[in-house]
Amino acid sequence: MSSNTASPAISRSYEGVYSLMALGFRAHAPIYLIVALYFVAGLFILKFSVASFFTNVGITLAMGIPLMLMSVIPMRLVYIASIVDDRSPTRTAIVDFWNLVRDSRRIALGVPALLALLPFMTLFGLYKSSVPSFNGFAWDATFAAWDKALHFGYHPYELLQPLLGYPVITFTINLSYKLWLFAMWMVWYGWAFSTHSSVERTRFLLSFMLTWVVGGTALAIGLASAGPAYFTRIGLSPDPYTPLMEYLHYAREYWPIWAIDTQDLLWKGFDGTTVLDGISAMPTMHNALSLLFVLASRPFGKWPHRILIAHFVLVYLGSVHLAWHYAIDAYLGWAVTLAVWYGVKPVAQWWEQRPQVIALNQQVAASPAAAR
Secondary structure (H helix, E strand, C coil): CCCCCCCHHHHHHHHHHHHHHHHHHHHCHHHHHHHHHHHHHHHHHCCCCHHHHHHHHHHHHHHHHHHHHHHHHHHHHHHHHHHCCCCCHHHHHHHHHHHHHHCHHHHHHHHHHHHHHHHHHHHHHHHHHHCHHHHCCCCHHHHHHHHHHHCCCCCHHHHHHHHHCCHHHHHHHHHHHHCHHHHHHHHHHHHHCCCCCCHHHHHHHHHHHHHHHHHHHHHHHHCCCCCHHHCCCCCCCCCCCHHHHHHHHHHHCCCCCHHHHHHHHHHHHHCCCCCCCCCCCCCCHHHHHHHHHHHHCHHHCHHHHHHHHHHHHHHHHHHHHCCCCCHHHHHHHHHHHHHHHHHCHHHHHHHCCCHHHHHHHHHHHHCCCCCC
16 A cells, blocks of 8 residues: 655655755855845846846856866766776766765755855856946056066066967967866865865855955956957057967967957957957956965865866966966956955854854764765
């Protein structure tokens, strides 16, 4: 005889998951506060409608989740291939993924973080696309002059060109620059879906969001610039970056240099030809976040940390060599990251002593590895 009543064991299992999830959302209150303040500021500053905002959240969800999976799955496959001694890696990978999605501890921590990230990155996209509407690109000539003065009378790309000015090297640097988004997802996933809350985890999540808010929004609006690739297009002359752009087009004849195509697409978005937009150079979030990945990756192990250091160096070289940024864009980005990283540490330490976080960690420690 069938029955619609769940067994006591199953009921207790689901109750445990729900309890963990409730604690998980309470334990993430600081990042939800950041999202709420970011949203309210956007309502007044950007004057977007709530309906359009949620439409954009849906777009972020549709694009972000596949990108996260494309980033995380290779990371897990590398882990299985290098750590797990198994004669059937495909079967092990399937079991590994199944266990991850069933692991109530990871879900209770990762899902609240993910549900905060989606509206947050949507808001950042809205802010970034609005940067030129405040003061236009008023700082490019100044930043180019400062760059030259700071680097002994040379534009930084001129110092790098003898070392990097070979198409195959440019392609390699461009590839690393492209992989920045995947590096972001890997590091974010590693902390967000950790098996327990910790000071370092909270520190990373707070730093991740505040770096975007301070660097990618507040400073980007106040110091609005387009970047070397757009020097002529925004009406500045003479253009000291013409030799660099000529070289990049030359290099593209031999190797794919995706930066040029992306720069053209963003410009078309800026002039209204396409829907893709978001030109903003100062400070560079690629460099700011690449440094954050290095700072936050020590607990991941020696080799992931070293790989992210190499990625950090290549991103900096790429930001200058591919004409995306002035070198000082990176310097300010790094300063923002360091200020935020060390500034939020006491906050993270204080928050991890709150009753809701302690209760979450206690319940996580008492939970099985996967929800049955």
